Amino acid sequence: MRGMVLRRLLLLVLTWLVSGGALAELKIEITRGQGEAVPIAVVPFGWTGDGAAPYDIAGVVANDLARSGRFQPIPERDMLQKPTTGAAIDFADWRILDTQVIVVGQILPVGADSFTLEFRVFDVFRGEQLLGFRMPSERDQLRATAHRISDMIFEKLTGIPGVAATRIAYVNVVGDPRQPVYRLVVADADGENARVMLESLQPIMSPAWSPDGRNLAYVSFENGGSQVFVQSLRSGARKRVSARRGINSAPSWSPDGKRLALTLSRGDGNLDVYTLEIATQVLTRLTDWPSIETEPNWSADGEQVYFTSDRTGGPQIYKIPAAGGRPERVTFEGSYNARPRVSPDGKRMVVVHNDRGNYRIAVVDLERAYLQILTDGNLDESPSFAPNGQVIIYAAREGARGVLSLVSVDGRVAQRVAATDGEVREPAWSPFPVN
Amino acid sequence: MAAALLNPAAPARGPLLISVAAHVLLLLFLSTNFVMMPRQAPVPLAIQAVVVNPEQLVDSEAAAAAARQAAAEQRRREQQAEQARREAEQRQQAEQAAAERRRQEAERAATAAAEEQRQAAQRAAEQREAERKAAEAKAAREAQAKQAAAAQAKAEAERQRREAEAARERERQAAAARARAEAEAAEQARRQAELLAAIEAEEALAAAQNSGALNEYVSLIQQQVQQRWVQPASAVVGIECTVSVRQLPSGEVVEARVTRCNGDETVRRSVENAVYAASPLPLPRDRLLFDRNLTFTFKPEVD
Amino acid sequence: MKQWSKGIAFGAMALILAGCAGKSGTATDDEFGSESGSAGGALSWPDDEGGADGSAMPIGDDRASVVMNDRIVYFAYDSAELDDGSIEILKQHGRYLADNPGETVRLEGHADERGSREYNIGLGERRAVAVQSMLLIHGAAPEQLVTVSYGEERPASLGTGDEVWALNRRVELAYAR
Numbered sequence: 001m002r003g004m005v006l007r008r009l010l011l012l013v014l015t016w017l018v019s020g021g022a023l024a025e026l027k028i029e030i031t032r033g034q035g036e037a038v039p040i041a042v043v044p045f046g047w048t049g050d051g052a053a054p055y056d057i058a059g060v061v062a063n064d065l066a067r068s069g070r071f072q073p074i075p076e077r078d079m080l081q082k083p084t085t086g087a088a089i090d091f092a093d094w095r096i097l098d099t100q101v102i103v104v105g106q107i108l109p110v111g112a113d114s115f116t117l118e119f120r121v122f123d124v125f126r127g128e129q130l131l132g133f134r135m136p137s138e139r140d141q142l143r144a145t146a147h148r149i150s151d152m153i154f155e156k157l158t159g160i161p162g163v164a165a166t167r168i169a170y171v172n173v174v175g176d177p178r179q180p181v182y183r184l185v186v187a188d189a190d191g192e193n194a195r196v197m198l199e200s201l202q203p204i205m206s207p208a209w210s211p212d213g214r215n216l217a218y219v220s221f222e223n224g225g226s227q228v229f230v231q232s233l234r235s236g237a238r239k240r241v242s243a244r245r246g247i248n249s250a251p252s253w254s255p256d257g258k259r260l261a262l263t264l265s266r267g268d269g270n271l272d273v274y275t276l277e278i279a280t281q282v283l284t285r286l287t288d289w290p291s292i293e294t295e296p297n298w299s300a301d302g303e304q305v306y307f308t309s310d311r312t313g314g315p316q317i318y319k320i321p322a323a324g325g326r327p328e329r330v331t332f333e334g335s336y337n338a339r340p341r342v343s344p345d346g347k348r349m350v351v352v353h354n355d356r357g358n359y360r361i362a363v364v365d366l367e368r369a370y371l372q373i374l375t376d377g378n379l380d381e382s383p384s385f386a387p388n389g390q391v392i393i394y395a396a397r398e399g400a401r402g403v404l405s406l407v408s409v410d411g412r413v414a415q416r417v418a419a420t421d422g423e424v425r426e427p428a429w430s431p432f433p434v435n
Numbered sequence: 436m437a438a439a440l441l442n443p444a445a446p447a448r449g450p451l452l453i454s455v456a457a458h459v460l461l462l463l464f465l466s467t468n469f470v471m472m473p474r475q476a477p478v479p480l481a482i483q484a485v486v487v488n489p490e491q492l493v494d495s496e497a498a499a500a501a502a503r504q505a506a507a508e509q510r511r512r513e514q515q516a517e518q519a520r521r522e523a524e525q526r527q528q529a530e531q532a533a534a535e536r537r538r539q540e541a542e543r544a545a546t547a548a549a550e551e552q553r554q555a556a557q558r559a560a561e562q563r564e565a566e567r568k569a570a571e572a573k574a575a576r577e578a579q580a581k582q583a584a585a586a587q588a589k590a591e592a593e594r595q596r597r598e599a600e601a602a603r604e605r606e607r608q609a610a611a612a613r614a615r616a617e618a619e620a621a622e623q624a625r626r627q628a629e630l631l632a633a634i635e636a637e638e639a640l641a642a643a644q645n646s647g648a649l650n651e652y653v654s655l656i657q658q659q660v661q662q663r664w665v666q667p668a669s670a671v672v673g674i675e676c677t678v679s680v681r682q683l684p685s686g687e688v689v690e691a692r693v694t695r696c697n698g699d700e701t702v703r704r705s706v707e708n709a710v711y712a713a714s715p716l717p718l719p720r721d722r723l724l725f726d727r728n729l730t731f732t733f734k735p736e737v738d
Numbered sequence: 739m740k741q742w743s744k745g746i747a748f749g750a751m752a753l754i755l756a757g758c759a760g761k762s763g764t765a766t767d768d769e770f771g772s773e774s775g776s777a778g779g780a781l782s783w784p785d786d787e788g789g790a791d792g793s794a795m796p797i798g799d800d801r802a803s804v805v806m807n808d809r810i811v812y813f814a815y816d817s818a819e820l821d822d823g824s825i826e827i828l829k830q831h832g833r834y835l836a837d838n839p840g841e842t843v844r845l846e847g848h849a850d851e852r853g854s855r856e857y858n859i860g861l862g863e864r865r866a867v868a869v870q871s872m873l874l875i876h877g878a879a880p881e882q883l884v885t886v887s888y889g890e891e892r893p894a895s896l897g898t899g900d901e902v903w904a905l906n907r908r909v910e911l912a913y914a915r
């Protein structure tokens with residue numbers, strides 16, 4: 001009897017030992033992803049017509065995906081095979097290349113200038129099709145269609161809407177630096193397809209997209225001082241909406257597109273933030289402090305206007321109800337935080353932050369009041385959120401030149417936008433296209 | 436029920452006999468009346484016999500005497516005929532009166548009989564209704580009794596069935612318990628043997644673990660997978676995904692499968708792909724530490 | 739016409755100033771240097787308060803030369819405070835404007851390239867207003883002055899670094915006619 005009890009006891013202890021020991025499955029905890037980008041293969045699209053393919057669709061798609069920072073397209077020369085249909089893919093070949101996703105497709109001729117594009121996306125590890133579409137496209141729309149394909153792939157793989165089919169506006173300064181020419185430019189999000197909206201010998205500043213993406217508000221000095229204009233992208237027609245005495249500057253659209261928040265000095269040198277109803281020219285003063293109050297930015301829900309104020313000495317970010325009310329300070333970290341831009345979801349804000357003498361882009365978590373520096377330049381400025389809130393475009397200095405750069409909102413991925421002539425500054429990312 | 440109704444009771448016998456007698460009488464009366472009709476036919480035959488024979492008229496004297504005689508004879512015959520006729524008439528009248536009497540009597544009798552019969556029929560119907568009711572009541576009583584008996588029998592059968600079943604179930608459970616006990620004993624024995632064998636492995640492992648080799652192995656795998664994990668935007672703090680992984684002795688990942696995950700499709704795919712992308716996984720310095728099955732927990736600490 | 743009667747001595751100088759400001763604020767540091775340099779050589783004007791006789795060797799008025807040569811005041815980083823040298827220069831301009839009520843001047847405020855552009859518009863404006871106040875103290879009339887801020891949009895000196903930035907944090911006085 002005593003022997004049995006002892007044996008039982010031993011058994012219990014052993015069971016405990018073994019289950020707590022390493023004979024159970026090894027458990028490994030992963031608390032962060034260090035992988036920067038998913039290796040993806042965008043195989044050149046097949047062309048079944050005569051002559052050369054009408055457009056390098058795969059090239060555009062690969063560039064779009066690379067620019068997002070979340071994908072790393074493998075170079076065409078590394079491809080062991082170039083399938084154009086799902087049936088032709090040998091997944092083992094792609095696993096060797098560590099490719100996780102493969103995109104194949106074809107351009108099929110329909111008429112002289114019309115085509116059908118088809119593409120399929122496969123998960124290499126599982127050999128599963130993730131996405132497949134066929135779509136018509138005219139010759140002059142092939143690039144736009146390629147951007148659409150990029151966005152479809154991006155959204156399927158990340159769960160986030162892509163921004164390849166959106167646009168950017170920026171100020172381009174060209175010519176002799178002592179007698180420069182200022183241009184207001186609108187281009188595709190990849191920097192291609194640039195179109196000059198306005199050219200002037202006087203400075204152009206602060207382009208801002210209307211919420212429907214059809215108009216740009218900006219500041220032009222063409223009449224000797226700063227004045228605010230609104231220009232239609234489609235027709236090019238423009239209207240001067242504020243030419244009051246003193247400064248008229250820093251326009252920001254209300255989410256309903258009916259009002260602008262802007263900065264006026266009314267001739268007494270004191271900059272304050274106002275709202276202006278565009279159609280009626282009804283002006284409402286939002287702030288009334290003797291310090292500089294400027295750079296208003298309307299929150300996506302239309303409730304708040306964020307702005308820069310140096311009432312305490314250095315510039316810091318404040319917010320005030322758009323309907324008027326008591327301003328509230330938002331940033332406290334560091335001596336210099338300026339030019340707020342609130343993310344589309346309203347949870348974050350990007351600012352220009354002085355980091356030990358360097359002007360860098362920082363993102364502020366508005367819920368947790370936590371500031372994170374995203375860039376490492378020394379004269380970074382003018383941050384603007386992509387409409388999906390995932391990427392920020394900003395102006396950086398490359399030598400003496402201003403260039404455009406991208407940084408992911410988590411700061412992990414940074415890229416430079418293809419260089420253009422002259423200096424590029426003040427990028428503004430368009431909203432999603434409105435149909 | 437029908438049988439019960441057709442079974443006449445003793446008190447019903449009298450009225451039935453009366454009824455039968457009445458019917459026979461009526462039938463007799465009707466048939467008599469019909470048979471008596473041809474008896475009146477002989478009367479015209481007697482008159483036919485009076486027709487003169489023309490040959491007898493030729494003889495005058497004799498004929499006259501004869502005629503007289505004949506006339507007297509005729510008269511006498513006529514008187515006789517008359518008398519016979521009268522008698523016959525009287526007889527007929529008497530007969531008719533008798534017949535009328537009989538008819539009336541029969542009629543009365545028939546009426547009486549009919550009335551009697553009606554009353555009898557009514558009484559019989561009443562009797563039958565009473566009988567039917569009685570029979571019905573009786574039948575109901577009988578049916579009730581029968582039903583009760585049947586229910587009792589059924590209940591009894593059910594009880595017996597249940598008892599039998601319970602007995603079987605007890606038997607089955609007992610058998611199962613025996614089997615379980617046996618299996619448990621076997622399992623215990625097996626486990627004991629296994630555990631005893633495991634002691635050695637445990638000791639070897641403990642030695643390996645103490646040497647730091649296990650920590651090194653785990654962190655090698657951790658690093659390799661971490662470097663391949665492209666954390667999607669939706670993999671935020673609070674997300675936790677467990678991935679079961681099978682690897683070959685070469686470290687090659689055969690399968691990576693999310694078993695529990697509160698993330699979306701993108702997160703699930705990203706964690707599985709991180710393990711696949713890290714294949715082949717690093718191998719431990721000490722082969723003892725190798726495990727074909729690994730469990731990864733992806734639990735982001737930063738968004 | 740009024741100005742004409744006020745003093746012929748400033749006529750030529752005003753012409754030069756007008757020529758300079760005629761470019762509507764497009765003047766750069768170098769243009770200033772070259773023009774004021776040549777003006778300095780050509781201009782030997784008698785004092786408008788008189789006192790010069792035929793035999794005397796005329797010397798240039800120091801205030802006139804200040805007004806002609808020193809049309810920029812500079813500022814410290816993120817500051818609109820005027821130092822003593824700037825105050826002295828502005829005193830001369832104030833008196834000149836008081837003496838020449840027909841003159842108007844655009845006060846163009848500038849900032850260095852650091853920080854955000856719109857905030858720098860504010861800084862340029864603040865500097866222009868500081869200059870405006872000083873000119874008013876010294877006799878200028880409000881209607882003679884107009885402020886404008888270019889922020890960092892029109893640097894006087896190209897490039898980057900402390901010296902360049904110091905040259906760009908400024909207010910330019912641009913006389914007009």
